[in-house]
Amino acid sequence: MAGPPPLPSRRHLLTFGAAGAAAAFLSGCGGPGSPPRPGALAHVGAWAPGPGDQSGARRGGHIITAWSNEAQSYDPAIGWDLHSWEAISTVLHAPLYQYAGPADGPAPHAAAAMPKVSADRRTYTVPLRRGVRFHNGRRVTAQDYVWTWTRVLDPELASWASSYLLGIEGATEVYEKKAKKVRGLEALDDHTLRIRLSEPDILFQALLCQPYMAALPKEEVERLGAGFSRTPVGTGPFRITRYDSKRQRALFRPHDHYFWRGTPLIDTLEYRWGIDYPLQALQLSGGKVDVLGEGLVPSQAARFTADPEMRERFVHPVPVRGSQWITTNHKRPVLKDPRVRQALSWAVDREQLTRVSFGLSDPWGCAFPKHLDRYRRTARPYTHDPDRARALLKEAGVGRLRLRFLHGTQDPWPLMAQVLQQQFASVGVEITLDAMSESAFELATSKGEGDLYGTDMYIVLDSALELVTTCFTSDAAQNYTGYHNKRVDALTAKARKAPTVEASNAILAEVEKELTEDAAGIYIGSLNFLAARSPDLRNYQMRGETGSYYDRLWVKR
């Protein structure tokens, strides 16, 4: 899978190799007496990221995952925080496609094969896997998908994900309550789903991997009502058996009819929440919990990464694609001048800055994450050059500059902000710091308060397009600072309609060059993720896009 192979062969491999590959891998680790699994033999790595050591696989065991907060909701249309996200992505619900190898794109999951795309790239035909059942035992049909997606679009549900589905023909009418049915959504038969888009969208494929696109059983949603957000019924490898908000834990057991036969291997999965990060770290190293759901936060990472033995035992670096930057408020006159933004970009010593994140970000002066697949970068990253920064500020005619920097209370921002303050001070820019909770931060940005904002973003949709369309285009949902760049808008629209990933990425490289040269933000780092898990776990796999895959791991006796 190395290098950029032509698309057809890749799709071919994924379509025919992936399903069988998973089966092969799983048959290798199933205990005695587990039922035979479908599919032919193929290379294991094609669907399971990092196959790990399969020898000695065994059934049984109880896994505990610690979280800092309660999930917003296990209803895939509602939850979006890390805790909810993992629960809906890899535990309770099974999306049509799931991310394969450590750096690979989607492979069929609840779908039988990759979708057939029409010549105009507007029609997607998804063959559904047979034998997929909900936790209540009922078989999943294409109608369930039609119902579920229409539900996401229901304005009464107020799902944050609804905007992602608006590219489907007729979705806007449903969202605006002008229609009951989505025109572009059709169940051809029980096992074939056809989607028609208003215009071609290279991101749509990735959208099908999202948990809010997984089928939900209408009868259970209606029966459970508000309870569906806590004890939902889905198609994922685990079903929820207890949700104890009083004692802050949820218990999951394997789904008997999970379509990857023979998995999951563990007996029970338990989520515990309300655990502060220092306690989480002590619990993990003391053997009280097995996985830290949110991974290591910088202040705790220091404890684990500084000691080679601890690092070896508990830390599991996960390749993710994420950027860390400082959003500039383009509504402020002084920040409208690109020279000022460029000056700030040159003023940042990224090496010094990212030291305080203890390995959770690498210094990087470009808009997009450092490592992207099949992507040829043309932008030149910013480096530390205070003289140039001073010269640019002088050129822009800026004497004394005072800016207000808003950032989250979460690591590493409070520390990073203090380092930044010193770095900016050395080129004559004074920033005041304002740490606030996530909710307060959202509120402040929506009101346009502040000048600089600490921002992190992980890419979930498999393309840097997501980053641009979420934060940098004029109509982006998270573009709260009024950044407006016609060239970026035009190129992004073009990249979205591009026929292949490679073509799209070539255009995106231009977008990145523009964003970087224009200093739309002050780019400081490329994010890493340090997963933390007990050394007793075997075949622990995790993706930044989804979370830990509990279906395939086992516990060392």
Add this chain to the structure above:
Amino acid sequence: MSTVPVTPPTATAPVATAASGPRPDQPRPAARATARTAGRRLWLTGLCLLGFLVVLALCTPLAGSPYTIHTDSLTSQGLPAGVGENGHLLGTDAIGRDLFARTLFGLRATLIIALTANLTSVALGAVVGLVAGFYRGWFEQVLMRIVDVFLSVPTVLSGLALASIVGRGTTGIIIVVTALYWAWTARLVHGETVRLRGRGFVEAALAHGVRRHTALRRHVLPHLSTILLNVAALNGAAVVVVGAGLSYLGAGIQPPTPELGNMLADGSSSMTYAPHTLFVPLVLVIATVLAFVLVAEGLNRRNPLSERRSWLDA
């Protein structure tokens, strides 16, 4: 409970009385004199300690900048320098700032807050308590019900809420602490005033046609002054600790400004890999609180009228 050894009460009684401080209803001149000497000693010790801390806080210009980041002082794994390492007397904090400089600056900020917040909260509480206790009537009822409301609202949470309105700078935290603490002083002063008013000398003055203001100023205030000083000193101790708590929850003095409270909060998150980041500020916090408590205690002992129970035995 009955297993506790009981020494013969006859033997214990006099000693116990002497040690438990003077009581106006059973005056023992000799015991009171000893207590007063001991009180003076405590008071002086507390003042000396407080003075030493103030001098230390005034030495900040000698300590260098508390903001300069010495990245090169961090270890190769990025951990802070320990005590005495790399030319840092007390090591560095998590991002490589000199802990000695930060501690001194932090001490200064803490002392400023403690002293100011004290003054404002005690003054406000004293005025309310005095007025309510002396003038009585419906006025008293209204004031004391307000005091009740402030006493029943949970402090930490109201502190957080208040901090989000008044801001999180030095002024903000002074306002928060004042709002949280004035009611305690008010209740104490109110009770004391009511008691004093019932004493013969105030009633006699009033009966002789002395105006109420004058009676308040001449006869009640002097008796209250020691109590007020005492409350202020104990409050000073509480303010340091409360400030630390608010910082821990993110509503105290904001970084990068060093303050002992936010240094304690920072230290708590880095203590697992660099314990000195917690213990250095903790030692100074303890010293500050000790100074305030000693002064309070000393004042308490010196006051022959005080009936307050002692927090400290000595």
Add this chain to the structure above:
Amino acid sequence: MARRIAVRILLGAFTVLAVVLLTFVLQYVVPGDPARSIAGPKATPEVLKEIRGQLRLDDPWWSQLGHYLSSVLQGDLGTSYSNDRPVLSLILERLPATAALAAAALVVELVLGGLWGMWEALRPKRSWLLATVNVGLLSMPVFSLGFLLLLLFGYQLPIFPIDGGSGPAQLVLPAITLGLMGSPYYANVVRDSMREALSSSYVRTAVSKGLSRRRIVSRHVLRNIASPVTTLIGMDVAVFLSGVVFVEKIFAWPGIGQMQTEAFADLDRPLLTGTVIVAAALVVTANLLVDLLRSAIDPRAASEAP
């Protein structure tokens, strides 16, 4: 007596009502946008508008106040923004855990403070031990003490479980943290009142009558201690309600303290104000009970209070 009780209850009710009004004002001054808190940052303006309508956020303030007061009086504290559940049921669900923590902490305080205070009272010499520990505990912020105990007895010497459970074993460390903070106060009060009792004329009379030591202590001395200790317990309700905010966070104890910090971070106004109201009601009730209890134990106290 009955009249006094009635007045006290009325005053207590007034205090709680005032707190309710105060929280209503607070909702307006504390920054926050309820609609956004509910829908999350990715919500569209249409969704936000829909929610604002549902919450009557665009009504005039007096209409909102009337609505708020009438629902609070009916026991409806609103619906949590972040959780979408009735606030009262959320609080009642968490309250037992906090109550258990407070009760355990109280036991720690009574046992530690009581024994220590008695020991101090019965020693003929003055002790610097109490003074030293007093200052140490007075100056130690509760979160620092919590972290130290967690690290020492949860991790380095794994005596007490730190697995985030909510059973009696997991209760020990947080209870000790809270209890340690309060025990010096109890030790002081116990010591002072015990000394006072031992030197009083009735104990002297009892001794001269030849009563046994055990009997003197249980009959006369403990009775003298009961009243001030009860007062202290009443005050502890307020202290605990503040302390749990830190302790529950550190030890992952699922009580209302933890819920409060979360509600504050999430700008979840109904939950935040709901906990403030419930906490105030608890403090008022505790003070009322203590007051009545004191006058039952010691009739002299009845004449002091208003």
